[in-house]
Amino acid sequence: MATDEHSSNGRRARVTIQQLATELGVSKAAVSFALNDKPGVSEETRQRVLAAAGERGWAASIAARALSGQGTGSIGLVLARDATTLAFDNFYLRFIAGIQAVLSPRDLTLTFQLVDTLEAECAVYRRWVAQERVDAVIVVDLHVKDPRLPLLDELGLPAVIVGDRGSGDGPFAEVWTDDIAPMTRLVNTLVELGHERIGLISGLPSLRHTERRVQAMQDALGAHGLAALATHYTDYSREQGAAAMADLLDSEERPTAVIADSDQLALGALTAARAAGARIPEDVGIVSWEDTPLCEITEPQLAALRRDPFDLGSVVASALLDQRARRSPTSFEGIAPELIIRGSLAAR
CATH class of the missing domain: 1.10.260.40 (lambda repressor-like DNA-binding domains)
Known part of the structure; x- marks a missing residue:
């Protein structure tokens, strides 16, 4: 047929x-x-x-409808995350606010849906295309083997990919953030402060940025002649951050510093360290990969990498408008993070 x-x-x-x-x-x-x-x-x-x-x-010529002004006027965002964990995720709150800051003045709306799995997310894309619900989508949390990209290409649905830098020759616009250089700089700083046993409380192992951060940390430590401690993977919840820190502190190679992949993981690590009687930062230092207002209200305040998710959301939305207008896919670089040293981190 x-x-x-x-x-x-x-x-x-x-x-x-x-x-x-x-x-x-x-x-x-x-x-x-x-x-x-x-x-x-x-x-x-x-x-x-x-x-x-x-x-x-x-797909009913999605891009053509949007270009001619006959599109839906709606941009889609699907997150495959646990709702309870997401409720405390300051990153995505500010990221979405940044997207809205660009879309709202142009009378465009953001259609948001929360799902449990990648398979469910793919089903949402198929349904949105079949029902002509959105003109384009924003894709986040890239996976090592990600089924969404070939699906969106097959559906003809314009998209902006947010994550690590791809080949640059695909059909989608990209807003990429470098995870390797910031992790390398962070490890170098910790080593300069006298830390030789550095632990990592990471996120989901299937995510590309998790894979890159873990590898970058191992490479950076290796360049100093140091071995990486076992990585603890989590679902980003405070509870799993606490459990991971408890395991690290109970190990034979007790860390002198721990990097946590989010503010909630860092808070869980801080809570567990106190429960174990460890002094912060004298016995163990803690650094959050994401700087949020939470990092400034803990005692001690949490050292963190600062990059504003609001600005990232604005860049993503601008890239999406280009893609929606059927311009050539473009690669944008996100803002590099800056280490903010606070009371949870000190020299040995």
Whole structure:
């Protein structure tokens, strides 16, 4: 069938409402109602239409509609995160605020959805495309083997990718942040302060930035002739940060400094260190990878890497507007972080 053919660029050819109606044996009106989530069609038919549309990569010329001013005026953002953990995530609150600061004056809205898994996130993209809900999407938390990028390419959905630098020749705009150089500088600073046993409380092991930070830390320590302690992976929650710190302090190679991948992990580490009777920073220093207001109200205050997620969100939204207008994909570099030394870190 025509809907199974591929265009010259290798993508699946776009299917029309008429083709879907003919294939499924229903009216064009029924297909339209189902795709646009309107009443007038049975739930069984609606699911058949959505399934068939998703399989065929239904996109209805998304970029063309947006360019001509006939788009939805909505930008999509899906986060595959635990809702309880996200509720305390200052990074994403400011990141979304930065996006809105660029979109709102242009009368564009942000459609946000929270899911549990990558598979669920991919299902959201298929549904949004089938229902013509968004003109473009923002993709965050890149995974080592990420199924979202080829899916979005197949669906023809414009996107901005936020994360580590890619090849630069893909179909999407990129806003990349360098995790290697900041980790290298941080380890060098800790070694200069006299720390030789440095622990890492990291995030999800499947994320690309987690992989890069872990490797950068190991390489930086190796350059000083030091071995890295075992990395503790977590879900970014305060509770798992505390558990990881307790394990580190109970190990034979007790760390003199610990890097935590978020403010919540750092707070958990601080709580666990106190419970174990460790003095901060005399016995163990703590550094948060993200600087937030929380880092300034703890006792002692937490040393942290400062880069404003609001500014990152603004850069991402600007890149997305370029992509939405079907300009050539562009690579933007995010703002480099700065180490803010506070009471939780001192020389040995």
